[in-house]
Amino acid sequence: MELDSRIPEGPLEKKWDSSRFNMKLVNPANRLKYHIIVVGTGLAGSAAAASLAELGYNVTSLCYHESPRRAHSIAAQGGINAPKNYANDGDSIYRLFYDTIKGGDYRSREANVYRLAQVSGSIIDQCVAQGVPFAREYGGLLETRSFGGTQVSRTFFARGQTGQQLLLGAYQSLSRQIGLGAVKFLGRREMLDLVVIDGQARGIVVRNLINGNLESIAGDAVILATGGYSNVFFLSTNARQCNASAIWRAYKRGAFFANPCFTQIHPTCIPVSSEHQSKLTLMSESLRNDGRIWVPKAVGDKRDPNQIPENERDYYLERLYPSFGNLVPRDVASRRAKEMCDKGYGVGATSMAVYLDFRDNIKRHGKPWVAEKYANLFEMYQEITGENAYEAPMRIYPAAHYTMGGLWIDYNMMSTIPGLFVLGEANFSDHGANRLGASALMQGLADGYFIIPYTLSDYLASNKIKAVANSHSAFKDSEQSIASMIKKLLSISGNRAVEEFHKELGDIMCQHCGMARNAEGLKKALELIPALRERFWSSVRIPGSSEDFNQELEKAQQVADFLELGQLIVEDALQREESCGSHFREEFETEDGEAKRDDDRFSHVAAWEFQGHGKSPMLHKEHLSFEYAKPSQRSYK
Template identity: 70%
Template sequence: MELNAGVPAGPLEKKWDSHRFELRLVNPANKRKHTVIVVGSGLAGASAAASLGELGYKVQCYCFQDSPRRAHSIAAQGGINAAKNYQNDGDSIHRLFYDTIKGGDFRAREANVYRLAQISVNIIDQCVAQGVPFAREYGGLLANRSFGGAQVSRTFYARGQTGQQLLLGAYQALERQIAAGTVEMFPRTEMLDLVVIDGQARGIVTRNLVTGAVEANLADAVVMATGGYGNVFYLSTNAKGCNVTATFRAWKRGAAFGNPCYTQIHPTCIPVSGEYQSKLTLMSESLRNDGRVWVPKRKGDKRPPTAIPEVERDYYLERKYPSFGNLSPRDIASRAAKEVCDEGRGVGETGLGVYLDFADAIRRLGLDKVRERYGNLFEMYERITGENPYQLPMRIFPAAHYTMGGLWVDYNLMSTIPGLFVLGEANFSDHGANRLGASALMQGLADGYFIIPYTLGDYLARARPAPVAGDHAAVKTTLAEVNGRIERILAGDGKRTVDEFHRELGRIMWECCGMERNAAGLRRALDAIPALRKSFWYDVRVVGTGQEFNQSLEKAGRVADFLEFAELMCRDALHREESCGGHFRSEHQTQDGEAARDDERFAYVAAWEYAGDDREPILHKEPLVFENVHLATRSYK
């Protein structure tokens, strides 16, 4: 396998421009002869499907939810970054680029990130034109707020529901294309495998979740926008349906997996309350704009928060990172929370929590202003915990949230399988080892609206995929393998439910491959995971058949893939003998407990190639070359 990122030559600012000129075009009459499959209907998938439909391609779009509008992008709360510099506070494309590269701890590809910053300004224009009701000032112009990891206000937002509004914009554009007949939508249809013919991605195998019908759907190219794998931890802020199956199956068909160990633990989530817990709820990072994070100075201080006087509180983020304070990047804020809890200063019944306090903000801004900014988040918190955050500080704790790792893609967002493009969280491309807040929405829409429409055409013009017959041998084998897996799951006559295995896997991963990792723990996980997988296959119980609506079967297939994928994640984490961004190896830290990066040995993307079920995956390295930024130790002090 050869990794060719295909980054265009020339100065950074000109790369995308000149590349767009180099890209070949498909003439309008020929576009409608090409069928393109888009898997996933979140920000990246819906925007891609809509934009490709507008261009005239015959698009098929698949999602497992009952409607494309339900993809998990909808849950993003805080905002979307763009280098508009409307605030006149010193922002620029270059600054957004630099903040993103630095936020990612210098583990992302420069050219991709610069392009992202360039496109960011077009995204806001596009979304406003679609009718996205961003927050505005009284003068009628767009409002901004600041977000973690940045010292400028460049985040556009729609209350605490920015992801929802952006997704609805993309969804509406998609529905418009469905009505126009350029896009055919397949809801409640899950991708279970990729069809590769003569080395090119030529289709997918899907299961209709209502009837259970397993089918092969062929096309000239496949675009996957299937999201991240945060649910490998069982408890995460992801939706229950989020899974690794599509990307993992593509990996097994030959797509390299980039940096699987880069996972983001979000610092502000509602703490776990019991064994039955099914998911964790994020409280937007925007809360850290006005909320102050603290724990008691004294270990095991069980007094109610309001009874702890100011001098006995430790505002540890403000203390340790005076210039960024409560707005330190996510990885840093999360680890700092873990640290104080490990010291026994955590709050709440479990001791796994820290306070996020709005008392000062309410005093400074008034109750109404705070309510206007965060009202819906406060209500959500109260519904879940039964506590009123206007009176008591919130209790928060870090939780798995986002995965920077994903399928390796080149500058054109194409994976190592020609014809397979990967967008959004599903790819590894733009966030390095840590993603800054409000950047996921930016990346998903950049990929879908403004990159894939150009690069996909180039591929089709160059590769000219030949027609394939529906009964091609590769199609038949892939179908047979998918059916075989389903039968194997149903054949089991065990005693344990799918969720039991998933919870168990989650515990292993959280403990050994979570916020902090070390070689011993990772080796332990690498022993435990295969054993768990083995017991899954003989002890899992899935009731019902494959020819019907069967949610347990859906879950079982996803968990089975997580059980394999988790191993790849740990392997990557074990091999990366450095700390960077979300990947913190306790063996590699500075004296004051900060991440110690090793640019000499690890300034590369780890791209793993599947080599067979009983063989270890093969590591390929894409060196990261920094021509425009100086590799510095990240400091937010």
């Protein structure tokens, strides 16, 4: 199958306009006849469901939470980018486009990224109208800040709760449509299969998490906005329930999975403190603006950090990168921290942490100066660790946090299965090999509010979609296969809990396919993961029944999918014999130890096609060409 990205002709800045004009429209009177299923209620899902219902489509929205307001978009702290140039500092759509392409290390599609930059301004306007309380200047106008090392102030923010406020805005719009009867919302439903009939996505099968019933929902198009898969690493900053089952099962029905190995690790997280750690918490990257990162010069130095004199400290980022110092990009900071800990310089009880020290700035500017900027983060640190970071340095360690990879989509957000659209973090498109700060919220909302309403209508209007009811045999077949998988899981009755397998998978992934990867380790992982999967299917224990609320059963299905997805991630990482963005292959580094891209061989999207259980997936390549943003090698020396 040839991948057709359907990028419109014409100059970059005209592509979206011209494609919007060329797209077919659905007559308003006919829209209600189309039933659209939207899975997930994060930024992308809520925005899409609300916008489509406003247009008059018959929408069903569902998620595994009790309420659409709980999706993990809510935890985003920093902000949302938009090139409004309110700061008069030279920002423009083109600059945001360029920064995003470059930040993604030239592994994303120019046309998609340009469109994202184009519509992002409207997102801010839309959210303000919904009542999102973005920060304002004393004069009453919107305030922006620079974020994640960009040179322009283009990040809009709502205290440290931007994701929450944006999600509540979208949730309220969705709620309005639910109240009006235009959207049917189904809570506590987990999507367990995609139903494809005559080559078109025609519905889904979900499990009602309260009573365990399998429910078939037929529709004319399916939109997945189910987020990323960082939880394949077990410990990540994602919420506990974040999982890949929806996209994974769509993959198994024929949707290609693109660039699975592009997973982002965030450098400033609170490190693991106990063996029963269940998740990691991210602290804003802004801490690196004024904190200095160091480790003791001696291996295994367990002294109290305040007892370690200046000349026995190694400020390794400042040493390695004299001009950028502590402000090197996320992937570099993360990788170097891991390297230091691997070499034995790590600190704290687990030796898997480095110090982030504010001592010098407290000495120079005083505690109030530091408190004014970072008080909430210091409080958060104290709450979690019980330590006062004004008195001793913070300990930080990188954690999995975002996945750039996801289901492959064309310019119109459609996967390789006609009628299956994928939005937000669940798709692969806009961030290439590395995502810039404050761009995730932007992408989710752009997809949901301003792109899918156009591209969906084009699909509906230009394709013949026959009437299908959920009594169709394809639904029954799917229900049966899910039921038998559940039955099998429950019947194993071994002696280990699901969580133990998940943890073990996480260890393998972190060890061999985390911040730094090499062929040897990846090959090892390819032996370990199938063996683990086998043990899972022979010794997992899931108490309870399939006919009621059973969180262990939910987790088991998610972990079963992670155990397969993990393998695909590793395979993808192994075939991509270059380093780019978040994907760092130790064999491919410059003399300075930096990522070395191979544009001749790997300027493409790696899209994987499922070939059946026990068979290797097939790799398809979508070539990426750069007409506007010419590739260059990153350097932060």
